Structure formats: structure tokens, C-alpha cells
Amino acid sequence: MLNFNRNRAQPRAGRALSLGGMDYLDSKRKSNFVGKIILAAVLTALCILIIKQSPSLSSPSPFSRHEPGVTHVLVTGGAGFIGSHAALRLLKDSHRITIVDNLSRGNLGAIKVLREQFPETGRLQFIYADLGDAKAVNKIFAENAFDAVMHFAAVAYVGESTLDPLRMDWTFRKYYHNITSNTLVVLEAMAAHDVKTLIYSSTCATYGEPEKMPITEETPQAPINPYGKAKKMAEDIILDFSRNSDMAVMILRYFNVIGSDPEGRLGEAPRTELREHGRISGACFDAALGVIPGLKVKGTDYKTADGTCIRDYIDVTDLVDAHVKALGKAKPGKVGIYNVGTGKGRSVREFVDACKKATGVEIKVEYLSRRPGDYAEVYSDPSKIRRELNWTAQHTDLKESLQTAWRWQNSHRNGYGSPLAMDS
Known part of the structure; x- marks a missing residue:
């Protein structure tokens, strides 16, 4: 065909054949x-x-509509240590769960475990989002029919919050924005979309260092570190919101959390860069595993029996149970504020001894000067929560709680990576 177009001297027959070929190709x-x-x-x-x-x-998605007999709970920070354990319990209790987490402190591996345990449609969904993004949060509320919110999402390390007092811009971003401002975003979304029940995860750090022990809910709040101050500000905002609405509010101020899921499904897996600011149990386990050369105990000159800080250690299983009971007792237009603890203080030295027994490792201990923002003695009076919510801590043996957590840590040395065989 190209020759025909370029060479007009070709015989007519050739042209006819070419034209015939073009006709055939066009038809085809x-x-x-x-x-x-x-x-x-x-x-x-x-x-x-x-x-x-x-x-x-x-x-429509089952998450987008209310269903009689089914409580749909938004769990913020549900990929974190406490939030994931709360989600597990809520799922076991047949609730519908939506987890929102930006994974800055949480772990996607915990979400995977929850999905494996509850694969049924309409039971669990995970949304990757930052609560500081008001537009994203409003969209989540618009697309989902929530009945209640359990608000765990926060950065929660006292030591980290006082890391560098000269860098207040960092502290504001990490603590006041993350805790206080983000709580305001959640409250505004709840109000806009008529979600009436809030269970707020607060802390004993809002009390600061009271003059009298044990701490009751009437103990004056005078926080001494940015973490406690940010939490108190969030509480104040919540209380102001509740005064002008029929919102059901439960504020749980809990103490030092230890332990893990007794069935070994979930545990605590802090990021490597945050280990030094994390819970003392994590540091004890790292020392037992040889991840760090030993345990550093900060502060031996406090006015306590052995010179170390005294804390009220609450097992995460008991803590989650308190949240579930609070959800069940929440009433429109009412505010409940409760301390969640054992009512018994244990010193850091006692804790370290219990950790040695739980792991079976003679952990090397180095005693250092005090950490900024710490306080000498803090333990709860849990009589109010026992009286009004019928809640009492059941897991009060330090060694047993630490053994449960150690089993998970020892078999998950890569966190939520591939589980390892337990050492004999």
C-alpha cells in the first residue's frame, strides 16, 4: 500500500489489488x-x-449505621498498648469497634492480631488518621455511626515530656497539641455528629505530688510535668463541654500500667527510640533480654522507706475492665471521675526485685539521680470506683503480672514481628 501511494506508475491491477486489500482490512x-x-x-x-x-x-457498611443491641465504639489510639487491649475486650464483649490511630506510637501488628481474632464482617475496622486533622476526623464521624468514644490516643511519657525544657515548641507539639488540642477536635466532632458518650483515658499525673496519700478524686490537681498538665487541660475542656450538653462522660485517672493479655495475644512493643522514656517494666525486660546492659533506676533519695519512688501498679487487664464498666454505667448528662488503681503503693526497688523473679534473670541495676518531673509517692484510693462501678483490681500480684508480660516479651523479641520459641 505504501508503494501504491508513492508510485503512481504501478499497473491498474496492482492498484486494484491494493485497494482491494485496503477494503478488506477496513472491513476487518x-x-x-x-x-x-x-x-x-x-x-x-x-x-x-x-x-x-x-x-x-x-x-451500607455495618459501621455506617446504628444497629439495635450493638454498641459501636470508636477507640482512638487503639493500636497502642492500652488501646489495643481495650479493643480486644470490647470485641470479646460483642461490641463493634472502629480504631483510629496514626501509628506514631501504636503498632499495626496489634491491629493484625485483632483482625485475626475477630475476622467477621462488621466487627472491626481500622482507620489510619491523625486526630490533629480536624477535616479527617469530621469525615470519620460523618461516615460512621458511633455510639461511644474511648479516647486513649496520646503521647504518654513523663520523662519525654520534660526532655528539653528549652525546646518548648517541641513540648507543645508533642504534648499540648497531641493531648489537649486533639481532644478538643474529638469533642467537636462528637458534638457535630450527636455522639453522646465519652470514656476518657486520663492519668494520676494530673494530681502532681499531693501532700496526702492515698489520692482520692477530690485531691487537688496540681500537675508538675507537661504530660500531666496537658491531660488536666483536656479534662477541663471535657467538663466544660459536658456542662452545656447531655453528654455522658467518664474520666478515668489511672496509675502505672503493667502486664499484658493473659492469653498472650497482645503485649507492649514500644519503638526503639522511645524505650528509654517508657515504662519501667519495659526497661526491666530489655535488661533481662540483654537489649540493654542493665536497668537504670533514677532517684534514690526520695522520702520513702527505701529512697526510691512509690507507685500504684495496675494490671492492664484490670484497667480495661474499669473502662468497660465505665462504658456500661455512663449516663446522659452525668460525669463520673474515678481513680483506677490497686490502692497499694510499691517502691521501684520492690518492682525491680519482682521483675528479677518473674524473668529469672539477675538484672544489673544502676542507680542514678532523679528524673525531672517525677514525684516521690503516688498511690490511689479506689473506694469510689469500687462503690459506684463495682470495680476492684483483681491482678495485684506484681510478680504474676510481670510474668504474664514477660511471656509475651520473651516470645516476641521483635515486637509484633515473627514470634520466637520460648526459652526454657
Whole structure:
């Protein structure tokens, strides 16, 4: 055909053959084109039919509608240590759960475990989002029918919050924005979308260093570190919101959390860069595993029996139970504030001894000067929560709680990576 176009001296027969070839090819192309249109139409019709017959696509998501007898709980920070344990308990209690987490402190591995345990449709969904993004938070509330919010999301290390007093911009971003401002964002979304129940995860750090022990809910709040101050500000905002609404509010101020899921499904897996600011149990386990050369105890000159700080250690299983009982007792227009602790103080030296027994490792201990922002003695009076919510701590043996956590740590030395065989 190219020769024909370029060479007009070709015989007519040649031209006829060429033209005949063009006619044939054009017909073939037209036929193929029509066939493709018909095939596309058939496939489109088939897709439409499949979509219409698909329950997941033809009907709204179960998370987007209220269902009688089913409580849909938004768990902020649900990929974190405490939040994931709370989500596990709520799922076991047949609640519908949406977890929102930006994974800055949480772990996607915990979400994977929860999904494996509860794979049924409409039980659990995970949304990756930052609570500081008001637009994203509002969209989440608009697309989901929440009945209640359990607000765990926060940065929660006293030592980290006082790391560098000269860098207040860092402290504001990490603590006041993350805790206080983000709580305001959640409250505004709750108000805009008529979500009436809030269970707020607070802390004994809001009390600071009281003159009298044990701490009751009437003990004056005078926090001495940015973490405690940010939490108190968030509490104040919540209380102001509740005064002008019929919101049901439960504020739980809990003490030092230890332990892990007794069945070994979940545990605590802090990021490497945060280990030095984390809980003392994590440091004890790291020392027992040889991740760090030994344990550093900060402060031996406090006015206590053995010179080390005294804390009220609450097992995470008991803590989660308190949240569940608070959810069950929450009433419109009412505010409940409760200390969640054992009512018994244990010194850091006692804790280290219990950790040595739980792990079976003679951990090397180095005693150092005090850490900024710490206080000498803090333990709770849990009589109010016992009286009003019928809650009492059940796991009060330090060694047993630490053994439970140690089993998970020892078999998950890579955190939520591949589990390892337990050492003999």
C-alpha cells in the first residue's frame, strides 16, 4: 500500500489489488471494533449485575449505621498498648469497634492480631488518621455511626515530656497539641455528629505530688510535668463541654500500667527510640533480654522507706475492665471521675526485685539521680470506683503480672514481628 501511494506508475491491477486489500482490512477493523464494543457492553452489564447482587456494595457498611443491641465504639489510639487491649475486650464483649490511630506510637501488628481474632464482617475496622486533622476526623464521624468514644490516643511519657525544657515548641507539639488540642477536635466532632458518650483515658499525673496519700478524686490537681498538665487541660475542656450538653462522660485517672493479655495475644512493643522514656517494666525486660546492659533506676533519695519512688501498679487487664464498666454505667448528662488503681503503693526497688523473679534473670541495676518531673509517692484510693462501678483490681500480684508480660516479651523479641520459641 505504501508503494501504491508513492508510485503512481504501478499497473491498474496492482492498484486494484491494493485497494482491494485496503477494503478488506477496513472491513476487518470495523468488525473487530464492533466486536469489542459488544464485548465491553456485555462485561459492563455483568459488572453492574455483580455489584447489585453484592451485599457489601449494595447495602451500607455495618459501621455506617446504628444497629439495635450493638454498641459501636470508636477507640482512638487503639493500636497502642492500652488501646489495643481495650479493643480486644470490647470485641470479646460483642461490641463493634472502629480504631483510629496514626501509628506514631501504636503498632499495626496489634491491629493484625485483632483482625485475626475477630475476622467477621462488621466487627472491626481500622482507620489510619491523625486526630490533629480536624477535616479527617469530621469525615470519620460523618461516615460512621458511633455510639461511644474511648479516647486513649496520646503521647504518654513523663520523662519525654520534660526532655528539653528549652525546646518548648517541641513540648507543645508533642504534648499540648497531641493531648489537649486533639481532644478538643474529638469533642467537636462528637458534638457535630450527636455522639453522646465519652470514656476518657486520663492519668494520676494530673494530681502532681499531693501532700496526702492515698489520692482520692477530690485531691487537688496540681500537675508538675507537661504530660500531666496537658491531660488536666483536656479534662477541663471535657467538663466544660459536658456542662452545656447531655453528654455522658467518664474520666478515668489511672496509675502505672503493667502486664499484658493473659492469653498472650497482645503485649507492649514500644519503638526503639522511645524505650528509654517508657515504662519501667519495659526497661526491666530489655535488661533481662540483654537489649540493654542493665536497668537504670533514677532517684534514690526520695522520702520513702527505701529512697526510691512509690507507685500504684495496675494490671492492664484490670484497667480495661474499669473502662468497660465505665462504658456500661455512663449516663446522659452525668460525669463520673474515678481513680483506677490497686490502692497499694510499691517502691521501684520492690518492682525491680519482682521483675528479677518473674524473668529469672539477675538484672544489673544502676542507680542514678532523679528524673525531672517525677514525684516521690503516688498511690490511689479506689473506694469510689469500687462503690459506684463495682470495680476492684483483681491482678495485684506484681510478680504474676510481670510474668504474664514477660511471656509475651520473651516470645516476641521483635515486637509484633515473627514470634520466637520460648526459652526454657
